Amino acid sequence: MPKSRKEPKKEVPISELEKPTFSEPATDELPSQTRTKKSTRTKAESKSNGASTSNPPSRPSSGIEPQFKSNANSKPKPEPKPKSRGARVLYWHRTDLRLTDSPSLKNALDIEDIESFWPIWCFDPEYVYRTRVGVNRWQFLLDSMESISEEYKKLNGNQRLWVLRGNPEKVIKKLVEEWDITHLCFEKDSNAYSKVRDQKIIGLAKDLGIQVVMTPGRHLYDPDEVIKRNNGKPTMTLHQWQAVTNKMGEIPHPTPAPESIPDPGPSTLKNDEDQKWGEYQGVDMNRGIRTGTDTCFESITGPSLNPFSVPTMSQMGFEQATTTIRGGTSDGHKRLDLFLSDSDKVAKFSKPGSAPTSLEPSTTLLSPYIKFGCVGVREIWWGSKNVVDIWKKKGGKGETKEPENMFGQLQFRDMYACAEAAVPHFERIRGNPVCKYVAWSLQNQYDSDGNEILPRPKDEDEIAEERFQAWREGRTGFPWIDACMRQLKHEGWIHHLARHSVACFLTRGQCYISWERGMEVFDDWLIDWDPASNPGNWMWLSCSAFFSQYFRVYGLVSWPQRTDKTGALVRKYCPELKDFPDKYIYAPHLAPRGVQEKANCIIGEDYPSPILDEQKEKDLCIARLKDAFSLGYHGNDEDVLNGTAKTRLKELHAENGHTHEKKEEEDKKKRKRDGEGALDKFIKREKK
Numbered sequence: 001m002p003k004s005r006k007e008p009k010k011e012v013p014i015s016e017l018e019k020p021t022f023s024e025p026a027t028d029e030l031p032s033q034t035r036t037k038k039s040t041r042t043k044a045e046s047k048s049n050g051a052s053t054s055n056p057p058s059r060p061s062s063g064i065e066p067q068f069k070s071n072a073n074s075k076p077k078p079e080p081k082p083k084s085r086g087a088r089v090l091y092w093h094r095t096d097l098r099l100t101d102s103p104s105l106k107n108a109l110d111i112e113d114i115e116s117f118w119p120i121w122c123f124d125p126e127y128v129y130r131t132r133v134g135v136n137r138w139q140f141l142l143d144s145m146e147s148i149s150e151e152y153k154k155l156n157g158n159q160r161l162w163v164l165r166g167n168p169e170k171v172i173k174k175l176v177e178e179w180d181i182t183h184l185c186f187e188k189d190s191n192a193y194s195k196v197r198d199q200k201i202i203g204l205a206k207d208l209g210i211q212v213v214m215t216p217g218r219h220l221y222d223p224d225e226v227i228k229r230n231n232g233k234p235t236m237t238l239h240q241w242q243a244v245t246n247k248m249g250e251i252p253h254p255t256p257a258p259e260s261i262p263d264p265g266p267s268t269l270k271n272d273e274d275q276k277w278g279e280y281q282g283v284d285m286n287r288g289i290r291t292g293t294d295t296c297f298e299s300i301t302g303p304s305l306n307p308f309s310v311p312t313m314s315q316m317g318f319e320q321a322t323t324t325i326r327g328g329t330s331d332g333h334k335r336l337d338l339f340l341s342d343s344d345k346v347a348k349f350s351k352p353g354s355a356p357t358s359l360e361p362s363t364t365l366l367s368p369y370i371k372f373g374c375v376g377v378r379e380i381w382w383g384s385k386n387v388v389d390i391w392k393k394k395g396g397k398g399e400t401k402e403p404e405n406m407f408g409q410l411q412f413r414d415m416y417a418c419a420e421a422a423v424p425h426f427e428r429i430r431g432n433p434v435c436k437y438v439a440w441s442l443q444n445q446y447d448s449d450g451n452e453i454l455p456r457p458k459d460e461d462e463i464a465e466e467r468f469q470a471w472r473e474g475r476t477g478f479p480w481i482d483a484c485m486r487q488l489k490h491e492g493w494i495h496h497l498a499r500h501s502v503a504c505f506l507t508r509g510q511c512y513i514s515w516e517r518g519m520e521v522f523d524d525w526l527i528d529w530d531p532a533s534n535p536g537n538w539m540w541l542s543c544s545a546f547f548s549q550y551f552r553v554y555g556l557v558s559w560p561q562r563t564d565k566t567g568a569l570v571r572k573y574c575p576e577l578k579d580f581p582d583k584y585i586y587a588p589h590l591a592p593r594g595v596q597e598k599a600n601c602i603i604g605e606d607y608p609s610p611i612l613d614e615q616k617e618k619d620l621c622i623a624r625l626k627d628a629f630s631l632g633y634h635g636n637d638e639d640v641l642n643g644t645a646k647t648r649l650k651e652l653h654a655e656n657g658h659t660h661e662k663k664e665e666e667d668k669k670k671r672k673r674d675g676e677g678a679l680d681k682f683i684k685r686e687k688k
């Protein structure tokens with residue numbers, strides 16, 4: 001019997017948090033503060049920097065004195081400070097793994113009279129087990145954590161990224177109690193999951209009597225503010241987003257990176273032996289890539305020989321990554337600098353004009369660095385703006401405009417964020433008010449309580465299931481699709497227009513399979529996966545929302561040929577086809593047997609025959625989408641929720657002859673009319 005998906009997070013009973021503890025030996029000698037920032041900013045000024053704060057600081061009475069030890073180079077040991085004076089700040093890195101362009105970090109460092117400061121990362125078992133993340137994204141995250149840790153060390157030899165393991169509520173409670181925390185600061189996120197989590201954290205902070213400073217900074221404008229100004233509605237077009245944000249003033253300039261970081265306070269934590277830091281009840285969504293034992297959660301601080309360290313892939317039980325794209329704020333900034341160093345490229349950046357077929361990325365490849373907050377969006381925006389302004393001053397002409405230029409790209413990202421934050425169930429069809437209803441094959445199924453049924457029951461549509469697997473594994477028999485899917489799996493990134501191609505093919509182009517299934521594969525494999533951009537773009541490509549020209553379908557041969565007639569990407573990712581002549585590289589099944597033999601690749605044996613008839617399926621898909629648009633259902637309509645919409649739509653397809661059977665019949669008639677087979681044609685031609 002398939003089980004229903006567990007709803008997020010189980011509350012941890014307080015009793016469990018208060019079990020007896022034992023002490024772990026101290027590992028670090030802590031020097032005195034190298035910098036205690038005395039901010040002259042008032043609280044009102046801090047707020048005007050976008051931060052929202054909760055609860056005035058009130059010192060928790062844990063009875064633990066701050067531990068200050070002298071620096072080897074410094075003079076006499078300072079007297080231990082009496083409690084309840086300076087601020088003891090936890091800076092919680094979640095969506096930002098950078099020091100530059102971080103209004104949130106700036107607000108944290110601007111807190112008056114900082115006594116101790118810990119930049120932390122909290123590995124949440126919910127994230128580690130419940131979220132689909134492939135090996136390449138894991139590796140990218142770990143790289144990015146290492147990279148920011150190095151940046152902290154450069155600013156203050158006593159600092160690092162303090163990596164903790166466990167449910168954030170449990171971990172934060174423990175840190176507040178043991179490290180005597182007064183402030184918890186983090187970058188605000190606006191997506192549905194983060195909001196629920198943040199409310200819990202804010203409630204916890206209130207109970208613990210600490211102040212929360214939550215600052216937006218992940219987008220050009222705070223999505224919640226944009227939605228508020230849009231009367232609570234999502235922005236469903238770039239034009240809508242621009243109309244609202246045009247009245248919100250200039251995009252803020254990036255805040256400078258800090259020049260120094262205060263010292264941390266104590267660097268030890270008691271390990272509660274019986275505390276289950278990795279407690280999680282549900283399906284491990286990453287079990288497919290977890291080939292080893294996960295030792296990440298054995299204690300809150302990680303391995304005793306290297307406490308608070310960034311875990312390795314093997315400590316998390318994961319296989320090695322395959323991607324060549326490595327994470328980190330340092331690499332991200334190198335990539336940004338490289339882009340900005342070519343002013344012509346920046347000024348004339350044109351997304352539709354870039355090549356999905358090129359072996360080296362023809363766009364910036366900044367998306368994974370933006371996703372993990374290794375690079376700030378305002379740095380890209382203002383960096384590009386300055387370059388274009390100087391270029392124009394020097395006489396440059398013919399710059400590209402929105403939406404195809406770099407500014408348009410960043411705006412699209414914000415537009416999706418402002419849609420996701422305002423739309424319930426943005427990541428699925430059922431219950432999603434902006435998603436048009438199409439009777440796709442392999443849609444998610446739900447039990448009577450509305451919970452998704454997982455693991456998925458076998459779908460009755462076996463052909464669709466086979467097509468889906470072939471698409472996922474890059475063996476559709478269409479080299480362009482297969483090369484893109486294999487590149488995606490291997491590298492965790494493909495060009496935007498390659499994503500268009502594979503998404504269109506899977507959904508409204510040919511396969512007629514639910515975008516939810518394709519989105520899930522991207523959830524697994526993309527290193528730049530984003531909870532707004534991924535479902536948003538899948539809805540766009542499947543004409544479920546944002547875009548509706550369902551009759552415009554990407555050709556499986558003509559489209560890649562537009563930018564590369566030689567098929568370089570196919571030759572790289574489908575090496576079995578590498579010796580085909582250019583003429584057949586995107587359609588090797590059309591090559592005569594002799595050509596196949598010469599290329600050492602027989603279609604149907606060494607490389608699959610096409611899984612479907614491109615044109616026939618395209619016609620059928622367009623016809624069905626037309627039917628769906630005529631009924632005009634959306635994911636939250638009662639008829640969709642109770643299943644009537646699916647039945648009505650299927651009846652309409654049958655009435656209009658938009659079924660495989662009818663199409664087959666028509667084709668047969670047509671063949672008869674035109675003459676069947678090669679011989680008939682030959683006779684006809686002779687008669688002429």
Ligand SMILES: Cc1cc2nc3c(=O)[nH]c(=O)nc-3n(C[C@H](O)[C@H](O)[C@H](O)COP(=O)(O)OP(=O)(O)OC[C@H]3O[C@@H](n4cnc5c(N)ncnc54)[C@H](O)[C@@H]3O)c2cc1C
Pocket residue numbers: 351361363364365366367368370371409410412413414416494495496497499500503522526528529530531533534535537538541
């Ligand atoms: C089906 C599908 C799924 C996608 N899933 C994601 C995703 O999970 N995460 C993600 O970041 N992008 C996603 N995209 C959007 C886009 O493909 C990538 O942002 C882009 O290809 C990243 O490459 P780049 O950094 O070189 O982009 P560039 O062209 O250099 O653009 C710069 C930045 O602008 C933003 N951007 C550009 N286009 C888009 C867009 N259409 N939507 C949202 N942001 C955009 C990205 O942050 C990108 O890094 C998806 C697109 C499709 C068609």
